Amino acid sequence: MSERLYFTGIGASAGIAVGKAVVLEAARPTLFRVPVARKDIEKEVERFRAARTETRRQLETLRARFEEEHRETAGSIFEAQLLMLEDSALIKGTEETIRGEGINAEWALRMNTHRLTSSFGDVDDREKWVDNIEDVHDRLQQVLLGRSDHHDLSEFDEDVVIVSPRLSPSETALLKTRRVIGFATDKGGRTSHTAIIAKALGIPAVVGLHALSRKIRSGDIVIVDGSKGEVIVSPAAAEQAAYVKLRRAYLEGEEKRLRISRELPAVTRDGCEILLQANIELPEQMEVALRHGAQGVGLYRSEFLFLNRSPALPTEEEHYHVYRELAEKSGRYPTVIRTLDLGGEKYFHEVLDRDENNPVMGMRAIRFCLARKDIFRTQLRGILRASRHGAIHVMFPLISGLEELREARQVLDEARDELRKRGEPFAEDLKVGIMIEVPSAAAVADLLAREADFFSIGTNDLIQYTLAIDRSNESVSYLYRPLHPAILRSIRFVVEAAKSAGIPAGMCGEMAADPAAVPILLGLGMRQLSMDAISIPTVKDAVRSLTLEDSRTMVGEIMALATAVEVEEYVQSRIEPRLPGSAVPATRVEGP
DSSP states (O other), X not given: OOOOEEEEOEEXXXXXXXXXXXXXXXXXXXXXXXXXXXXGHHHHHHHHHHHHHHHHHHHHHHHHHHHHHHHHHHHHHHHHHHHHTSSSHHHHHHHHHHHHHXXXXXXXXXXXXXXXXXXTXXXXXXXXXXXHHHHHHHHHHHHHTTOOOSOOOSOOSSOEEEEESOOOHHHHHTOOTTTEEEEEESSOOTTSHHXXXXXXXXXXXXXXXXXXXGSOOTTOEEEEETTTTEEEESOOHHHHHHHHHHHHHHHXXXXXXXXXXXXXXXXXXXXXXXXXXXXESSXXXXXXXXXXXXXXXXXXXXXXXXXXXXXXXXXXXXXXXXHHHHHHHHTTSOEEEEOOOOBOTTTTHHHHSSXXXXXXXSXXXXXXXXXXXXXXXXXXXXXXXXXXXXXXXXXXXXXXXXXXXXXHHHXXXXXXHHHHHHTOOOOTTOEEEEEEOSHHHHHTHHXXXXXXXXXXXXXXXXXXXXXXXXXXXXXXXXXXXXXXXXXXXXXXXXXXXXXXXXXXXXXXXXXXXXXXXXXXXXXXXXXXXXXXXXXXXXXXHHHHTOOHHHHHHHHHHHTTOOSHHHXXXXXXXXXXXXXXXXXXXXXXXXXX
């Protein structure tokens, strides 16, 4: 009998899986830089274009197969990758490198992929962007090399748990819930596209397990607890039986609870309505968001408009048409458009004419926009023009103080003046909000609240900046603690500052999607939460199970605690047992 092994990682998708492991090896090939004769350069470009055509065909085939069982999530999963195969930074940049350096397509593609993925630093949703770029890169390389060993995970004839160093989004999308009942990967985080797909499919998943794939063999019995972020290899018979029982109970109640929840209002037991909105990055995701019960869009990430056209920049018309589509699809509900939140290392080298050693702390988001006001005004004019077609709001990211907010508002006024001179109509009462994600902004929230129309707390950045943690660094991931007293106190101050000024304060970071955090957020005074659409029904269940009085009592007790560990223990012992079954993590079974 194999030795029992226990691993902890990041719970990416709730639920329990018990089955035989199938260990997948990394499929990335070895690449070399090969000179190409000048007379053969255009042939090499054509070879790359043929690979792009074949890769597009493969992705369209995968999307069609996936739509048969999971129509709600298919568009958002594959649309971004299909768009990358158009005249984007990846494609155009690769062709330019082939011509400019006289090298083979494989190496040129690798260079441009590295340039793109390096550009993100640690900006919001970095994992999702990098996952998609690397997935497209890998598929293009397979075609260029004449290989077809991209894993097809849809043909298993028995229940299995997939174990791998990493899984691409398209591979994860083809996990059949009928046979693949869980997965565990060495790499990845909660915000990776792969984790989001796993949630959409309802497949338990744990990521960030480091060396798991090297210490497990195909055929080993493995337990995946996606709620706790735990993986057990070769469990004892009694332990395995206990987890099988837990899995059965979890599956029986989950789908029924979520189906009912989607049709119910997000109202606490004592009658307080909570606005639940969706975070999206493509207009095609609006249908999915509304179907999951979203009341509009709390965060539209406009970065894809830029990424899809880099190094070219989107025109005012392109901005306008995308934002108008969002407004019309949202109907009576608001749509919050976050202005460009990119910048930094290499990606905008042509625009900034410099590289940066630390892009996370550098020229990104509102800093980049204020440095290049021509680009900023173009986006703002598109937003303003779209505002007459629905309840469009604009939101500035990474504001660190009042000076930046005032300067950004000044640029917005300039964009208004330009439209008036052209006779272009727009909504004069466009609401202007800011992201609270920098500690300095949280500290002066009372001052910012006097000149902003609303706040949206971006906990992903607020946590990493406040606690001095690189959230993409697995070595310090254990320090990334949303329930740290410093974070909770910052949130409380921001919400109280907003309330005193008579403006709303919502949240659009990952913390908003955590049902166990909902009582705390409500008790702190939060009334608007925005998250990935698939999380809305579960969060709604949590809202409907609570009263504001109980939430305030719990927050009073929590704010007296001194450490993150104490708060986390309080949540596990006092909050999770009070949540409905669909919103609480599965009970942990202690091993020997």
